[in-house]
Amino acid sequence: MPKDVFPKPGSTEKKMDLLKAILRERPDLDGKPATFPGQGQKGSVAIIGDEVFKGPQQPRGECLEDYETECDVLRQLEGKALPAEIPHITTVSRDYLFFGMNKVQGVQMGSDFESALTKHQQRVLAKDVIDFVVALAHALPMKDGKFAVHDDLYYNHILIDPETKRLKGVIDFGLVKYKSADEWKPMYDFEGAAFYDMLQEEFNRRKADLPGAAPAPDNSGPDVADAEDSGTDDEDDNSIWAEFKQQFKESWLGGLIWKAFKKKGVEEEIDPLDTVPLPPPGSQAVNFLWINLDLPAPPDPEDGSVRQPLPQRYIANVRGAAAARPDAQFLLWMDSKRLTPRQWEFLQGSLEDELPNAHLKDLRSIPAYDHESLYNEGETNPKWRDSGQRSLIWRQVDAAKILISLQGKYDQTFFADLDHAHLDIDSEKVQRMLFKNGLMIGSSGSSCLSIENQLWGFVPARRKFFEEYYKTGLKSAHKGSNAWNDLVCKVDKELIGRENLKMTDICLPIDGDNTSAEQPGHTWRGGSGKADKPALVDKGELTRAFNARCRRAAEGAAPKVQLAPANDDLKKPAVQLKLPFQALNQ
Known part of the structure; x- marks a missing residue:
């Protein structure tokens, strides 16, 4: 069993032991700044230069299992095309229980995301995150009919671009598990926030893209549009x-306004334009x-x-x-x-x-x-x-x-x-x-x-x-x-x-x-x-x-393939309509 040199919180001696162990196998890092960020529940982390070194808090049980899972998953993902940056292993210790990887760029999404990101930025980020979920599911082999998921994908493991607020990277793959589409849920850390619903809605939309997804029923034919569109508008x-x-x-402000309207007996405001007969579409x-x-x-x-x-x-x-x-x-x-x-x-x-x-x-x-x-x-x-x-x-x-x-x-x-x-x-x-x-x-x-x-x-x-x-x-x-x-x-x-x-x-x-x-x-x-x-x-x-x-x-069409002009005559004479929004904006 490799020696456990990883520091317990507050242990300066353990931190020095870890640093010495890393430098024994990576002397090229000697002289570079080293930091020891807050340790996780199961893993310990040291950052030296542009590399991150990680190992289990204890060389047994769940700590060791998560460590081995992350190391194995990152090896399998090496060279795979993913829509976000992930760590790449740079070192696996011969004599100690740690491995090193490059530091992924970006900033943590953070627990204050609701105030730091606009609703539209959250929607864009939710789409990026689910793109990653789908790509990861394809990048790793299925097990027992289920696909791989990053089961710890919460705001501290989601890295975003500080300027665009788009997904930049994903870290911490120790809790990769296998689930079906019906079992997947956004992390409970997002519960109660609109971002949770955005993630779930985007995932539901992409279910057909997941590996092993059942093929959609073939209802093709001229009458499909009418059949799917009937009876649900109201x-x-x-x-x-x-x-x-x-x-x-x-909402706070909405609640006050709503109460004021109810006192006047007003539940809804009717837009007069909704009562105007629609003109022909042209x-x-x-x-x-x-x-x-x-x-x-x-x-x-x-x-x-x-x-x-x-x-x-x-x-x-x-x-x-x-x-x-x-x-x-x-x-x-x-x-x-x-x-x-x-x-x-x-x-x-x-x-x-x-x-x-x-x-x-x-x-x-x-x-x-x-x-x-x-x-x-x-x-x-x-x-x-x-x-x-x-x-x-x-x-x-x-x-x-x-x-x-x-x-x-x-x-x-x-x-x-x-x-x-x-x-x-x-x-x-x-x-x-x-x-x-x-x-x-x-x-x-x-x-x-x-x-x-x-x-x-x-x-x-x-x-x-x-x-x-x-x-x-x-x-x-x-x-x-x-x-x-x-x-x-x-x-x-x-x-x-x-x-x-x-x-x-x-x-x-x-x-x-x-x-x-x-x-x-x-x-x-x-x-x-x-x-x-x-x-x-x-x-x-x-x-x-x-x-x-x-x-x-x-019957009059061209007898051979011809390139039709972009602006063709396949149309009726244009009907000039004065639309309400045009009049309002003049």
Whole structure:
């Protein structure tokens, strides 16, 4: 058994013994400043220069078990891509019970996070933390059908960037355990704080991305959107309003105001604009996006098949939405340089058959896309999904979805991720938001605690908002971040801060269809680094799609693949509407 040289609290002799033991094996550290921070319940820590040395308080029991767990986990994680910095082992003692690791950069989140961080900063941080939780679950092997979790992920083990307040690093892996998705909970240290709910909500949204998650049921087909959207609007409205009222009444200032209103017999304030009949929506376009990993596209297989360019369910989702709303245009944007000609023809026939308002559009027809260096590089990271949505493909997607929303001239422009194609653009809720405030933005789950960039809609008067958002989002993409945080900050600063809008004024709670985006035609289809056999489209399905494309060509469409201009004529004459928010802001 190695000698236990680690200090007990207040033991100067033990601290000197520890320092001597370290310097025996690491003489290169001699002369560097050494500190002994507050010791943990089970472990002892010494910091020498830029390295941290750690060992158990006792060489037995839980102390030794946690020490061995951390050492083993850090070794397994060596070289793994994670969305936050973690320690890397530099020394494992030969004669004593300690190991050394580099000092992770960042500052502790701290117990005062509720006052130190704004609600939006907490939402961004919660998303970063769950990105790490998901990535860690993929980085370590499963045990008995359960995935690895950092079971001590509280505010002192979460390190943030002091300037951006984003997640910078995670430390202390002695309590890594294995749990199922239903067993995972945020640390009890966050209970009672909004951050706890943010973590739980974000984790619930990412459950489908966890290893071993059950595949979502395949309900694809033209009638999926209608089936999923029926009968829940009134219940959602009531639950959101009830939640908002409860949070408002429980706050100190809100409680005083609420009591004053109740004395006057006033429970709610009715917005007069909610009683105004909605005008016709005019021309509408719903944009969807899919970007493949490879650039350029690899050649088709020699057996006459083609690699499946995107999940088949997504094609069904767009067709279902287009069939349900024949007066609107539904545009699926893809990069022709990342597809072979036969893949493009297959997609065109599959998507557009007997649906004159469904169109396959080429991203290369947009000069701002074609000439931008960000989009002219293929993804080379086989773990593109496990990098906290900061890998190249995620950054390309998050920027390009804004860009395609700025193409064409419509009275109402929408973007939706392909698992949100069931968005009902003509619903009272959506149209009322556009009428009153000129835009709506999606939110995950059934509440408006956090916005997401999975869908939005806007009228021409709000175009500048999204033009500015694209500029900042593109800059972030070049710096290695995705554009989601830019949207959060822009909403917080301009819509909530400057225009005094509430989240409930612009936020549309809507869930996805539980599908997890993958690249089915690629070896790295799952994005976890595991090599899979690419999915192929057989000759029979290709023949059907090519025949459909020929029929459409015979009816007046182009007989071969053409790059449509970004600003096309697939729209009705614009209807100029004077919206309430425009008049108020003049």
